[in-house]
Amino acid sequence: MTLGVHSAKFPTEKLTTSIREAVMRHEMSWPVINDAGFQVWNSYAVRAWPTVVLVDPAGRVVETTPGEISAEDFIPTIQTLIDQAEQNGTLQREPITFAPEEEAEPTRPLKYPAKVLAAAEDRLFVADTGHNRILELKLDAEKQTGEIVRVIGSGQRGLQDGPIASTQFHGPHGMALVGDVLYVADTENHAIRAVDLANQTVRTVAGTGEKGGYRLDLDQPPTQIELRSPWDVYAEGDIIFIAMAGSHMIWVMLDEKQLGPFAGNGREALVDGPRGEASFNQPSAIDFGMGHLFVADSEASAIRAISFDEESQVMTLIGRGLFEFGDIDGVGGEVRLQHPTGVAVQGSTVYIADTYNNKIKTLDPTKALVETLIGSGESGHADGAFAAAQVYEPEGLDVQGETLFIADTNNHLIRVADLSTQTVHTLTLTGLDKLMPAIPALEREPDHRLEAISVQAGDLSITLHLSLPAGTKLNPDAPLTVRQNGSVHQFQAGDDLRFTAQIDAAQDLDLDIVVYYCEAEDARLCMIHDTRLRLPIQVGGEAQTVTVPLAVE
Numbered sequence: 001m002t003l004g005v006h007s008a009k010f011p012t013e014k015l016t017t018s019i020r021e022a023v024m025r026h027e028m029s030w031p032v033i034n035d036a037g038f039q040v041w042n043s044y045a046v047r048a049w050p051t052v053v054l055v056d057p058a059g060r061v062v063e064t065t066p067g068e069i070s071a072e073d074f075i076p077t078i079q080t081l082i083d084q085a086e087q088n089g090t091l092q093r094e095p096i097t098f099a100p101e102e103e104a105e106p107t108r109p110l111k112y113p114a115k116v117l118a119a120a121e122d123r124l125f126v127a128d129t130g131h132n133r134i135l136e137l138k139l140d141a142e143k144q145t146g147e148i149v150r151v152i153g154s155g156q157r158g159l160q161d162g163p164i165a166s167t168q169f170h171g172p173h174g175m176a177l178v179g180d181v182l183y184v185a186d187t188e189n190h191a192i193r194a195v196d197l198a199n200q201t202v203r204t205v206a207g208t209g210e211k212g213g214y215r216l217d218l219d220q221p222p223t224q225i226e227l228r229s230p231w232d233v234y235a236e237g238d239i240i241f242i243a244m245a246g247s248h249m250i251w252v253m254l255d256e257k258q259l260g261p262f263a264g265n266g267r268e269a270l271v272d273g274p275r276g277e278a279s280f281n282q283p284s285a286i287d288f289g290m291g292h293l294f295v296a297d298s299e300a301s302a303i304r305a306i307s308f309d310e311e312s313q314v315m316t317l318i319g320r321g322l323f324e325f326g327d328i329d330g331v332g333g334e335v336r337l338q339h340p341t342g343v344a345v346q347g348s349t350v351y352i353a354d355t356y357n358n359k360i361k362t363l364d365p366t367k368a369l370v371e372t373l374i375g376s377g378e379s380g381h382a383d384g385a386f387a388a389a390q391v392y393e394p395e396g397l398d399v400q401g402e403t404l405f406i407a408d409t410n411n412h413l414i415r416v417a418d419l420s421t422q423t424v425h426t427l428t429l430t431g432l433d434k435l436m437p438a439i440p441a442l443e444r445e446p447d448h449r450l451e452a453i454s455v456q457a458g459d460l461s462i463t464l465h466l467s468l469p470a471g472t473k474l475n476p477d478a479p480l481t482v483r484q485n486g487s488v489h490q491f492q493a494g495d496d497l498r499f500t501a502q503i504d505a506a507q508d509l510d511l512d513i514v515v516y517y518c519e520a521e522d523a524r525l526c527m528i529h530d531t532r533l534r535l536p537i538q539v540g541g542e543a544q545t546v547t548v549p550l551a552v553e
Contacts, residue, residue, distance in 0.1 A: 004032035005040045017379075021393070021410050056081055057090040107528040108412045109429050110135075115232065115285075115342075115396035116405045116414065117175040117182075124405060125175050125182065126414060127396065132157050132169045134184060134195065137429070141403075146414065148431035152182075152195055152202065159189045159209045167202040169193065174232030174285065174396075176240065183240055185230040192222075192230060192242065192253065205256045206242075214247065214266060222259035227251075231284045234293070241293060243283040250275075250283060250295065250306065263306050263314055270300045270321045278314035280304070281322060285353070285396070289345030290365065296352065301325035301337040303352060303363060317365055327357045327377060332368040337361070344397040344404070351404060353394045360394065360406060360417070374406075374417060374424060381411045381426070381525075389424040391415060413524070426524040432478035432516050433490075435528065446510065446534035450548065454541030457504055461545040464497035464513075468552050471520050472527075478516035484509065509535040515552055 004023075016034050023032055033040060054063040054077060063077060085091035111130025118124055124137045124146060133153030137146035150164070158168035171188035182195040183205070191207030204223055212226030228246030235241075241262065242251040249264035263275035264283075271279035281300035286293055295304040302319020306312060318335045326336030342353030350363040351373070359375035373386055380390035394415075396407030404417040414427040464482070466474075474480065479490035482499060489499040501509060511533045518526040529552045 005035050007035040007040065054078070054081070057085050057092075107530060109432055109435060109526060109528060110412045110414070112409050112412065113396070113407045113414060114171075114173045114409055115175060116398045116407045117177060118398040118400035118403070118405050119177050121400055121403075124414075125177070126407070127172045127175060127184070129171055129173060129409075130412075131155050132171065134169070134172060134175065134182070136197075137427075139427075143428075144416070144425050145428045145430050148429060148434045150197075151434050157188075159186070159191065159204070161193075161203045162201060164195065164200050164202055173230075174234075174243065176233040176235035178235045178237065183233050183235060185233050185242065187229055187231055187245075190227040190229060190246075192227070192233065192240070194256075206253055206259050211246065216261070218260045222253055222256065225259055231282075232286050234286045234288055236288065241286055241288075243286045243295065245282045245284050245298070248280045248282060250280070250286065250293070263312075268299065268322070270297070270302060270316060270319060272304075272315050273313065275306055275312045275314050280314075284341040285343045287343050287345045287350075289350070290348065292365075294343050294345055294350055294365075296340045296343045298339050298341050298355075301339055303337070303340065303343065303350065305365065317368060318363065318370060325356075327354070327359070329361070329370050329372055331370075335368075335370045337370075341395045342397040342407070344399045346399045351397050351399060353397050353406070355393050355395055355409075358391055358393060360391065360397070360404070379410065381408070381413070383415075383425050384423060386417070386422045386424065389415075389417075426522075428477075428524045429526065430477040432475065432526070432528070433481065444532060447531045448533050450533060450535045452536035452538060453543060453546055454538040455503055455543040455546070456541065457539050458502070459544070460501045460503045460537075462499055462501055462511075463545070463547045464550050465547050466497060466515070466550045466552070468515075468517050472517045472552075473520045473523075475516035475518045475523070475526050478526075480516070481514045483512040503537055503539060506538050507536075509537050511535065511548065513550060515550070517552060 019034050052065045053061060055061055110128050113126050114129040115127040122139045124139055126135045128135050133151060133155050135148055136150035138149045139146050152164045153169045154166050156168050157170045160168040169186050172184050173187045174185040176183045180198040182197060184193045186193045189209050190211045191209055192205050193202055194205045195202050206222035207227040210226050212228045228244055230242050231245040232243040233240055238255040240253040244251045247266055248268045249266055250262045252262035253259045264278055264280045267279045268281050269279035280297050282298045283295045284298040285296035292305040292307055297304045300319050300322050303317045304314055305317055306314050325338045328336040337354050338356035340352050341355045344351040352361045352363055354361050357377055358379045360373045361370055362373050363370050374389050375391050379392040382390040391408045392410035394406050395409040398405050402420045404419055406415040408415045415424055416427050417424045474493040476493045479492055482489040484501055491497050513531050515529040
């Protein structure tokens with residue numbers, strides 16, 4: 001079995017709630033220990049993140065390997081352990097199951113959105129990272145809404161090019177728009193994708209889909225070069241800069257034909273100097289302004305800048321090293337951040353997503369002055385004045401005019417900060433019917449099987465008896481949808497939930513139902529319930545109507 005042990009570096013990572021969010025975000029199916037006191041770490045004499053320890057059935061340590069590894073490398077050793085355990089009778093093949101601590105979270109329109117891109121005053125792209133897709137929104141500032149006008153990606157995890165409805169991503173993050181082409185850092189696919197918005201297609205322009213090593217073979221086309229966790233992109237015409245978090249470097253792609261390192265030597269450290277000799281620490285966000293490329297150098301809790309003069313240099317504006325972090329505003333060396341993952345530049349201001357401090361901060365590079373703009377330091381969701389507003393591990397930022405857009409990642413929301421009025425509101429999503437799951441495959445098993453009924457042949461009137469969780473209501477901006485044998489029925493809030501099915505013979509009537517509902521007091525906090533009900537039907541009875549219970553939990 002696999003057992004994860006989380007021995008945290010950052011204070012926020014010691015919180016069980018934070019670890020639980022990370023486990024759900026990365027869809028881990030194995031148990032994870034919160035080793036906040038480093039007890040397990042010390043027991044196994046671990047000295048580095050990450051470290052893999054193989055333990056045999058008798059509890060003996062067989063092998064300890066620090067650093068990033070390939071699972072395939074461990075297959076021979078694991079197979080030997082299995083063979084030995086089978087021979088001496090200590091092998092148990094029964095699967096180990098673990099009951100969840102609590103009920104699963106409801107499905108939301110967004111799931112861990114990581115980055116945002118403001119393409120115009122009324123146009124916003126959102127990396128809906130947990131759902132493996134990109135959303136394009138049309139903004140209405142007066143109504144404080146964002147209408148979903150385009151969904152890029154099927155939502156299925158994978159690496160597949162083609163039409164936007166069927167293409168696949170895996171954990172997309174940063175985006176950059178060049179004309180009608182949207183470039184996407186497809187992080188978990190270790191690739192850069194290009195979305196042709198005019199032709200509604202997606203193609204891979206860099207990366208093979210496999211995680212690259214540390215030896216670089218750059219004498220080949222970009223689609224044949226292996227990348228390591230590209231996290232963000234910034235475009236300047238045909239030049240695409242890439243924050244390559246996994247290799248601790250900034251890369252550059254020229255005209256989709258040439259690809260290679262631009263800054264950083266690949267070592268994880270906080271070292272300034274000529275861009276080819278400098279070192280980075282999991283750079284996770286980049287943006288350009290004031291003649292410099294600004295970098296959120298996350299693992300060092302630092303903000304770096306790369307100059308574009310003849311002697312291009314990397315300089316550290318904020319941050320002291322891998323183990324210097326905290327939550328301190330001020331000037332220069334006294335400032336402490338905690339794992340920042342977002343930057344956005346406007347004029348002489350750099351906006352920072354100080355992720356683990358649950359804050360948005362500003363940096364004036366001319367003074368090295370950092371100040372908190374939004375957030376109390378406590379995780380939460382609260383709109384209103386900047387001083388009272390709360391966010392929960394925000395990752396992505398972009399600014400357009402007097403509006404700062406925030407990917408409020410662990411709240412599964414997009415927040416909008418009005419820089420002129422110093423207030424924050426939550427963006428209400430409309431057009432949610434475009435998120436409707438594709439017609440389920442015929443082999444999909446029902447989520448609930450209802451009791452069989454006997455009816456007359458002909459038209460059967462079916463009424464849904466809907467019950468929602470306490471304190472919620474149907475979303476007035478998205479219809480409740482029922483798919484039944486190729487027919488689609490849609491109902492608005494307040495409608496009589498009744499439709500007709502044609503019954504000619506005994507059959508299993510499958511009802512695929514999507515319910516959009518929101519918290520009654522805050523309509524911006526909305527969820528999605530997607531279920532398949534199976535109603536077995538016999539012909540020969542007298543019933544012409546049936547009521548079907550639909551409980552949203």
